[in-house]
Amino acid sequence: MHSDTRTPLPLKIAAIGGLVFLLAPIALIFVYAFTTEEKSFQWPPPGLTLKWFGVTMGRADVWEALFLSLRVAAISTAIALVLGTMTAAAVARTRFFGRETISLLVILPIALPGIITGISLRSAFSLLDIPFSTWTIVLGHATFCIVVVYNNAVARFRRTSGALIEAAMDLGADGLQTFRLVILPNIGTALLAGGMLAFALSFDEVIVTTFTAGNQSTLPIWMLEELIRPRQRPVTNVVAMLVVLVTVFPILAAYWLTKEGEHTEGAEK
Amino acid sequence: MTEAVSFRGVSRYFGSVRAVDGVDLDIRDGEFFAMLGPSGSGKTTCLRLIAGFEQPTAGDIKIYGEQAAGVPPYRRNVNTVFQSYALFPHMNVRDNVAFGLRVKGAGKPERHKAAEDALAMVELAGFGDRRAGELSGGQRQRVALARALVNKPKVLLLDEPLGALDLKLREQMQEELRSLQRALGLTFVFVTHDQDEALSMADRVAVFANGKMQQVGTAEDIYRRPNSRFVADFVGSSNVVPADFVGAGPHDRWASLRPEDIRLDPLGHEAVVTSRAFHGRVIKLGLKLGNQSLTALIPATETLPQPGDKVRVGWDRARVHVMGNGA
Amino acid sequence: MSAGAILPARGGLAPRLLDWMMRHPAMFTFLLVLPIVLWLGIVYIGSLIALLMQSFFSIDEFSGVVKHEFTLSTYAELLRPANFDIILRTVVMAAAVTLASAAIAFPIAYYAARYAKGKWKALFYIGIMLPLWSSYLVKVYAWKLVLAKEGILTWIFEKLHLMWLLDGLLALPVVGGNSLSVSYLGTFIVFIYIWLPYMIIPVQAALERVPGAMMEAASDLGATPGQSFRMVLFPLALPGIVAGSIFTFALTLGDYIIPQIIGSGRLFIGQAVYVQQGTAGNIPLAAAFTVVPIVIMGVYLWGARKMGAFDAL
Known part of the structure; x- marks a missing residue:
């Protein structure tokens, strides 16, 4: 790092300005959840309630959407x-024909615009005669969630020396024992991080879901409908705030986790 | 007497690369056996074939008379000390050492006791609660050793175990390994690219190059009677000259003459000094004798010739080794 | 010590199966990738190709039925002014969003990577991760609140006596509009906001990987701070910027929600696809529209790979 710790002032202003730009709209959500105004987005709020x-x-549709989203996210994350x-x-440990193709294949669903993945899957479901259900939503979500788990795991596998696996086998551990006692503990945090990302990705997904859901609504679909045809703005305000709160916790948790990591890393040097 | 390890016509190809190419090899029970060679010579692949990380493309491997080809590493009563040590980063030292017993189903008190004993054997008693990351290189090496030995393997494989240590520590560990092997009476198979290490530690040395075993024998055999130019050059350095030049045989054979066997001799051949380097106890002279370049190591106590000087040198005919013509 | 050199095989099906796989690593690898290949390689890619094939069919203008004959007429239709405008509008927006994101992201990433310490570092981490992880729709909704005519932005401009500036911006041709929430300007701001973290993170990662010694070497060799930045730091950060631009560009090309909620009501590629495959029922034209971002991104990724951007991900 720089030994010169004096920060140029324009840089500081630009950086902090950027930070305000990133955080202010989210802060605003919290204020609007309490506004008494029902018909418009008036600022400042005429009153708080x-x-x-x-x-x-008391809204059953909100609860239903929330539970569907949680269920879909949990199952998709598990599959992913x-x-x-x-x-x-397979990709990190061995070289085989088509290895590059597979890493490309995994990235494709997230690299291509969601609408393309959505339409493709929709046509695949109708071609295979699969009726729309929670499971079609899950399949759609798992398709693009795999990549985040894959990316995290592949990086960790590459850093986990192959000698560790050989050492375990050399000491008498069969494949299952090696996986349980050596591989899993070494890739565990990477899987946790990947799983959290996959969950968040699925919980928030709207575009692919519009094509793979029948008449069920996930929370984002519910939100989208409210955005296009607002029925009850104050309820949307409250739901928006709750969604932000739900996402803040994993971020703070992830931050503390990685901060711990930094400390031990520093201690080794 | 059953051989500890025996290879018959063993080959291992990786695609078109012949990493190990038709090796016949016998390692005796209880011996300290070194496999020496430059990188890519096939010595490490041979070790991995014994451990079971690789399976032979062709040929037959027996460990104490039992067929080993096709047997996975975890069913071989053979353990390895890895070059990188490969200590499990998520376990403390005790759990690392006890790992082999744990996967074989030993109870906790039993394996902890065995781990402590093994740690004591490598002079690391009381280090059980530390993490691998908190140990020095030398300590990690000892943990790796204890982790392998605690399983009481029939053969212990060591893959350049001292490569990452500095010189002082390496010399100390060489001695410790040697005495440990004697005390346990265990078969050690040791891979190294360091010829000094191989010669000083091993009962017998096998020299590898290009996937083939070039020569096998005692350290003295290998050093005094190399059977090829490659061995003569790789193990120590040598003047490889036509046999008739040193008066030891016909022109179509090659002979090896060690630099330290050339001495200043007033009755010897006249040579011109082309270079001189001071090495402490000895000086290294580059000589030109007719058209033949030679390297000589002479004691530093002698009067020191300068480049350009004419000197007379000689050697003992018994020190000249004539090699096979395949050289 | 009495145990033999080779231990007996363990009983049970699983250990035997694993023994077998150890001896056939190629088979093991095959089994590991089999589900992915079946799902992504066959079902997903298959339906993707099936969709793209549709773009070579056309629709009968009178009956509205898809004619299953090879034709390029659907692609020709893309070039009709109404459709071509959609493509042009989307690509220009994606390019503008990418450039603006890079410009805004760089100082944030640079500050976070090189200067921020302790509490500030934590604040920057949260400041970048919170918007990234927050719900996409909630973020869009937040901007609906911000940009509304009666919303906070108008209020701020009023308080600062800068209404003339806002009115001036909205009076601009093409990008302006009745209020920010129904103008291209609004769409542009929201796109930047939503994709900005995707730009900051790779740039910050690239900057953090530049060893401090390298900057010291540059100044040791006589470079002024400006020169060190231009000749050492920026070139090393460039793969990060390119990596970030993949996200901002691709995500803007394919998005159809943001312009639908905040914008002038004129269509972007994503919306065109949605409308064509849905209400209009013109699958061939929808497919042809989807080919456009795929081709653009294919070229873009190929170029990015050449610049080493994938190492910065």
Whole structure:
């Protein structure tokens, strides 16, 4: 790092300005959740109230959407964890024909615009005669969630020396024992990080979902409908705030986790 | 007497690369056996074939008379000390050492006791609770050794185990390994590219190049009676000259003459000094004798000739080794 | 010590299966990648290709039925002014968003990577990760609040007596509009906001990987701070910027939600695809529209790979 710690002032202003730009809109969500204004987005709010929290709690459609989103995210993450780890193991540990193709294949669903993935999957489902259900949503989400688990796992596999696996086998551990006692503990945090990302990605996804959901609504679909045809703005305000709160916790957790990592890394030097 | 390890016509190809190419090899029970060669010579692949990380493309491997080809590493009663040590970073030292016993189903008290004993053997008693990351290079090396030995393997494989240590520590570990091997009476198979290490530690040395075993024998055999130009050059340095030049045989054979066997001799051949380097106890002279370049190591106590000087040199005919014509 | 050199095989099906796989590593690798290849390689790629094939069919203008004959007429339709405008509008927007994101992201990444310490470093981490992880729709919604005519931005301009500036911006041809939330300017701001973290993170990673000694070497060799930045730091950060631009460019090309909620109501490629495959029922034209971003991104990724951007991901 720089030994010169004096920061040029224009840089500081630009950086902090950027930070305000990034955070202010999210902060605004918190204020609007309490506004008494029902029909417009008036600023400053004419008054503050807690009334809309109660109204939101009583809304069955919000709860249904939330539970569907959680269920879909959990199952998609589980599938992505298994498939992503398997693929990462194959790609990182061995060289085989088509290895490059597979890493490209995994990235494709997230590299291509969501609408293309959405339409393709929709046509695949109708071609295979699969009726729309929670499972079609899950399949769609797992398709693009694999890549984040894969990316995290493949990087960790590459850093985990192949000699560790050989050492385990040399000491008498069979394949299962090697996986359970050596591989899993070494890639565990990478899988945790990948899994958290996959969960967040799935929980928030809207574009692919519009094509792979039948008449079920995930929370983002519910939000989208409210955005296009607002029915009850105050309820949307409250839901938006709750969604932000739900996402803040994993970020703070991830921050503390990585901060711990930095400390031990520093201690080794 | 059953051989500890025996290779018959063993080959291992990686695609078109012949990493190991038709090796016949016998390692005796209880011996300290070194496999010496430059990188890419096939010595490490041979070790990995014994450990079971590689399977032979062709040929037959027996360990204590039992067929080993096709047997996975975890079913071989053979353990390895890895070049990188490969200590498990997520376990403390005790759990590292006890790993082999744990996967074989030993109970916790039993394996902890065995781990402590093994750690004591490598003079690391009381280090059980530390993490691998907190140890020095030499300590990690000892943990790796204890982790392998605790399983009481039939053969211990060591893959350049001292390569990462500095000189002082390396010399100390060489002695410790040697005495440990004697005390345990265990078969050690040791891979190194360091000829001094191989010669000083091993009962017998096998020299590898290009996937083939070039020569096998005691350290003295290999050094005094190299059977090829490659061995003569790789193990120590040597003047490889036509046999008739040193008066030891016909022109179509090659002979090896070690630099330290050339001495200043007032009755010897006249030579011109082309270079001189001071090495402490000895000086290294580049000589031109007729058209033949030679290297000589002479004691530094002698009067020191300068480049350009004419000197007379000679050697003992018994020190000249005539090699096969395949050289 | 009495154990033999070779231990007996363990009983049970799983250990035997694993023994077998150890001896056939190629088979093991094959089994590991099999599910991915089946799902992504066959079902996903298959339907992708099936979709793209549709672009070589056309639709009968009278009956509205897809004619399954090879033709390039659907692609020709893309060049009709109404459709070509959509493509042009989207590409220009993606390029503008990418450039603006890079310009805004660089100082943030640079400060976070090289100067921020302790509390500031934590703040920057959260400041970048929070918007990245927050719900996409919530972020879009937040901007609907910000940009609304009765919203906070108008209020700020009023308080600062800068309404003339806002009105001036909105009076601009093409990019302006009735209010920010129904103008290209609004769409542009929201795109930048939503994709900005995707630009900051790779740039910051690239900058953090530049060893301090390298900057010292540059100044040791006589470079002024400006020269060190231009000749050493910036070239080393460039792969990070290119990596970030892959995200900002691709994501803008394919998005159809943001312009639908905040914008002038004129279509972008994503919306055109949605409309054509949905209400208009013209699958061939929808497919032809999807080919456009794929081709653009293919060229873009190929170029980015040449610049080593993938190492910065």
